[in-house]
Amino acid sequence: MRRLLPLLGLLIGACAPMAPESVSRAANAATVAPDVSPPLESRFGAPDPVPPQAANAQIARDILDLAFMLESGRALPVFTRFEGPVTLRVDGKAPASLAPDLSRLLRRLREEAGIDITEVDRGEANITLVPVPRRTIRRELPQAACFVIPGVSSWREFRRAQSAGETSWTEVRARDRVAVFLPADAAPQELRDCLHEEIAQALGPLNDLYRLGESVFNDDNVHTVLSGYDILVLRAFYDPALRTGMSRGEVAAALPAILARLNPAGAQVPDRQLAPTPRPWIEAIQTALTTGAPMPQRRAAGEEALRLARAEGWRDHRLGFSHFALGRLLVGSDPVTAEAQFRAARRVFSALPDARLHEAYADAQLAALALRMDRPEEALALTTPQEATAKRYENAALLASLMTLRAEALDALGRRAEASEVRLDSLGWARYGFGPDWDGGAQKRKLAALDPARGS
Template identity: 85%
Template sequence: MRRLVLSLSLLIGACAPMAPESVSRAAGAATVAPEVSPPLASRFGAPDPVPPQASNAQIARDVIDLAFSLESGRALPIFTRFEGPVTLRVAGKAPASLGPDLDRLLRRLREEAGIDISEVQKGEANITLVPVPREKIRKQLPQAACFVIPGVSSWNDYRRAQNAGEASWTEVRERETAAVFLPADAAPQEIRDCLHEEIAQALGPLNDLYRLGESVFNDDNVHTVLSGYDMLVLRAFYDPALRSGMGREEVAAALPGILARLNPAGESVPDRRLAPTPRAWIEAIQTALGTSEPLPQRRAAAEEALRLARAEGWTDHRLGFSHFALGRLLVSEEAAQAETQFRAALRIFSALPDARLHEAYAAAQLAALALRTGHPEEALALTAPHEAAARRHENAALLASLMTLRAEALDALGRPTEAAAVRLDSLGWARYGFGPDWNGAAQMRRLAALDPAQGS
């Protein structure tokens, strides 16, 4: 039982959010490298995004910070976007899962964000998707799974621009072309996650902000598909009242009217006035959840992030995430202390209006610990309620992990028929989330390398 539960804990760790060090989407350590998507991989139904929970006043501040800064903190001089209809093309051989996920995303961008975007099969396009081997990406950006570059349409274009020092968003005055480089040999969910974040950044926000609790534009990687908040931000980016070349003050003056028109419900939401995130906390959390430092340094960084979060007086998801990050680094060797951290994170997330997905991650960690200590009833109570959040946010890896934990709890409670049904249902989600060659024994062997004690 201990060996099985340890494996389940590693499974949860594998799909837990990680903080990247690069300016693009962080590489997901848990994904397998399939060549094609099999028919057994499950798919989500009609999108059901959660409406924005923030006030319009907060969203206006967010849009300014997303539009006028890069992730590095470097300021951008003017507002930029594509002007007119946007075309998109896939270059080269695409993984089997890419087409359906891309169609779904483009439909959402048209319907929810109001962006005139369509796919073309040949010729020039504004945005070019370039599937390349994962190793090729990591040679350029070791901590990245995918990235977007302005002014280029191919890998050769990118390398030439890079060598010439021209691949910079700071030089863009109006967006005309961009290339998104995707890992062709990743699991379907990782490819889809890259589609969402990188196409959205090609279209709009170039920055990530840790204060955003309900957005893919957050380096904690909790959200993996564009949320209702994200679609509102993109709709504001492409509102007729804005145009490329506007300055920060011009955009700030226009946003209150834009958001009042697009999101009238946000006018009556109390303004939480979330403070900016200090660079010291960002660096501490990135070290804690990175892979480059030994475990003792990562644990010290997590403790420092929690200290800084408390010193800032935060009560939002950043405080909860600080507890969560520390818990992940304690779970393999100090289970009781890890549980304390996960319970603190769960309390904070549960009290927030925009943290259902965060809450599900914390509950999954606690469920794995409950099984490990022989409390299957608690594990069952922790997993079942959060599967709905994983489904709504279209996170197959998290959903499969929650279902696996629930199946083990049912087995331990002497309900093998129910357990077998849940386990069978989880298989399709696991094959989408972790890769189509997923199977229990092989996947557990792969995930053993993700034990925090091994520093990976």
């Protein structure tokens, strides 16, 4: 459940509390046209996920919390997954970008996760993708961009089941049919990101955990495509040693052998013993990132989240994210303090094995502030190496933002021909990341103003 806001505003997405029984992705603030040409599969290249960086003991704890709990905190009584081959169908007219992105994802699920999943053209399917207008989704779940519901295959069935109180995952004892509702008029990257998380949750984990460093199953909205960690979780979910109906204790007993077989390197990784995330920190960070709340309330919540992170003694990405969120809230009113928060976030991220993408976001913020403070050389040094990170993690929105920042730095250094070339190269990524109606000139002017808060 999550969604990144456009990075040209240099924001990080707002994670908001969800309806208790839904499994969804938090909404994007942008409204854009649905199609993009050409698809970017060849430009991203072959998927190159980073292998899991966590110890198998930690991954086992994570899988149990992902499989047996909802985001609301409610427990799930039994382990569920699809048994046997899985079919998937797209219902209705889909945006042009959906087919190549779905094809790429299904290939990864088959080849990397070992899940027997096939797209069909007609008839009943285990997973039905239902593109609907964004406004239709928001009428039901105002903070969601997309969501997955058990036991239905259409919007009409969902509404009928909702009225009858039959959409709760806590009542599911076996998975046979689920529907994933997607925003048909979203930017291509947002639509793809919804495909990755919601199909993964339709297949397996229903929870999101802030303690996961490199995963789409995390409400910090940083990762947008399935990571190496996520693929391992799905492989474990569909291992022959597990089956639908098992209890938490039974799954816990089976996981050590499963992970030793699937991820032998994880036996050599030190267990960082990441503690569960307390509810007060979750509520504080959600308030800090909720754009509809008054700014003083958000800043107070950001300060509280950082205080709680320090009180917990965290040294993981949650501490870095607390610094990052507070920096975002201060960037318009107090750029000097905001820069200090982003530097603190970057120090935390750079010391971790699973926070390269977090680090790239921090560098983007620092580069924007460096330009604002007339330090173009620093902005150039921050953005250039992180473009490879954004590309490896298939984040076109972040890549376009980094390239735009680099072009601004080159302009400021008098290297105008290079700046024009970088800006031109960024257009395809921007149209995929932000939508085909993305106005490069208007966005460049916003960025040149170097006041990210103005766009929020």
